[in-house]
Amino acid sequence: MHPITRIAAVCIGAALSRSALCAQATPAAARTPRAGLDVPSWAFPLPAPAPAAALDSVTLLHVPRSSQAFTAVQVRNQFAIPDWHPDTHPAMPPIVAHGRKPTVIACGFCHLPNGVGRPENATLAGLPAAYIVQQVADIKSRARQSAWEGPFRPMELMRAIADSSTDADIAAAARYFSRIRPHQRARVVEARDIPRPIPALGLYFPAESGSVEPLGQRLIEMPVEPERHEMRDAEVEYVAYVPPGSIARGRALAITVTRTAPKPCASCHGPQLRGVGLVPPIAGRSPSYILRQLLAFKTGRRAAPASAPMRDVAATLSLDDMIAAAAYAGSRKP
Numbered sequence: 001m002h003p004i005t006r007i008a009a010v011c012i013g014a015a016l017s018r019s020a021l022c023a024q025a026t027p028a029a030a031r032t033p034r035a036g037l038d039v040p041s042w043a044f045p046l047p048a049p050a051p052a053a054a055l056d057s058v059t060l061l062h063v064p065r066s067s068q069a070f071t072a073v074q075v076r077n078q079f080a081i082p083d084w085h086p087d088t089h090p091a092m093p094p095i096v097a098h099g100r101k102p103t104v105i106a107c108g109f110c111h112l113p114n115g116v117g118r119p120e121n122a123t124l125a126g127l128p129a130a131y132i133v134q135q136v137a138d139i140k141s142r143a144r145q146s147a148w149e150g151p152f153r154p155m156e157l158m159r160a161i162a163d164s165s166t167d168a169d170i171a172a173a174a175r176y177f178s179r180i181r182p183h184q185r186a187r188v189v190e191a192r193d194i195p196r197p198i199p200a201l202g203l204y205f206p207a208e209s210g211s212v213e214p215l216g217q218r219l220i221e222m223p224v225e226p227e228r229h230e231m232r233d234a235e236v237e238y239v240a241y242v243p244p245g246s247i248a249r250g251r252a253l254a255i256t257v258t259r260t261a262p263k264p265c266a267s268c269h270g271p272q273l274r275g276v277g278l279v280p281p282i283a284g285r286s287p288s289y290i291l292r293q294l295l296a297f298k299t300g301r302r303a304a305p306a307s308a309p310m311r312d313v314a315a316t317l318s319l320d321d322m323i324a325a326a327a328y329a330g331s332r333k334p
């Protein structure tokens with residue numbers, strides 16, 4: 001079976017579909033963006049439907065540079081998460097490793113044991129603890145929502161977790177993740193043509209056939225090794241494809257003071273974009289995550305009082321500017 005079909009089949013067919021992580025996909029074109037606002041559907045990819053397949057509970061899987069081994073069933077256990085690289089992070093508090101049944105999926109299942117996250121969620125490693133606590137509270141109060149008003153399962157699941165976790169859970173998770181140093185996961189590549197992207201659970205997989213298509217004015221992030229992504233290996237690498245010229249254009253937005261843009265990103269996020277106080281770091285984070293957040297500020301869907309400065313900034317940015325800013329920030333070392 002084609003690896004992508006196998007991954008999607010596993011997802012649609014078994015454990016993950018029960019968690020609704022792989023809820024029935026809707027073709028991107030069929031989803032309608034918020035009236036009057038330019039929210040591109042390609043920034044919120046959902047998987048194509050695939051045939052069901054049973055999960056293997058016998059064969060042990062391996063990833064490079066790890067002596068651990070897990071079956072496909074264990075890899076998808078949301079309440080005892082696979083930890084491929086236990087030597088790269090401190091001991092996880094219970095909420096990160098096991099969550100709280102039945103609704104609070106372990107934070108580390110999605111954000112990974114060391115908090116580096118995946119493109120469809122967020123890097124938590126190295127965020128200020130108070131910022132983590134505030135964001136979960138904002139998601140719970142609905143002050144923070146996704147720019148995309150149609151279905152986007154990753155955000156819906158985070159919302160369910162914010163709704164049902166306790167303050168003590170979130171405080172423990174925030175303390176834990178804030179102490180870990182993040183590392184960069186995506187290489188930012190300027191390109192005209194890219195491997196044909198197949199939507200898959202909030203990001204894209206490269207088509208196996210080797211076929212290519214024009215990137216156009218999009219930002220498309222995909223894992224270099226889709227199977228390792230699905231195995232939740234925190235060391236798998238991603239490529240974020242951006243239009244030619246994006247990084248230089250983003251650099252100008254990030255650091256250059258002009259009459260029309262008196263506050264470049266660095267004036268608040270710090271000269272290296274590594275964050276200042278409660279202004280979070282953006283250097284080296286997933287470019288597609290950064291873009292989705294800029295869209296959320298621009299559409300007013302991140303409506304918390306603390307987001308006001310970002311709403312003002314995003315109001316001045318076009319979609320191409322946002323792609324460029326995400327490309328530049330994502331290309332910097334965290």
Ligand code: HEC
Nearest residue numbers: 105106107110120121122132135136154155157158161173
């Ligand atoms: C099912 C997957 C999933 C699980 C489990 C999960 N999250 Fe999330 N989380 C997400 C997604 C998706 C986002 C991105 C939301 C968006 O796009 O705005 C997110 C975003 C966040 C953010 C915002 C980060 C930022 O940079 O602003 C915080 C903080 C967070 N999660 C904390 C937690 C904590 C704490 C737990 C465990 C109690 C947890 N999450 C469990 C999926 C998950």
Ligand code: HEC
Nearest residue numbers: 253263264265268279280282290293306307309310313325
């Ligand atoms: C005037 C200060 C200011 C400027 C200028 C600014 N930011 Fe921000 N940014 C913030 C604050 C404050 C937050 C936290 C918002 C919140 O708490 O909801 C933030 C949050 C963000 C986030 C969300 C991070 C996360 O963890 O979810 C992104 C992405 C971001 N900024 C990108 C940028 C980019 C790109 C630029 C330049 C084009 C920029 N910012 C310029 C103040 C600023």
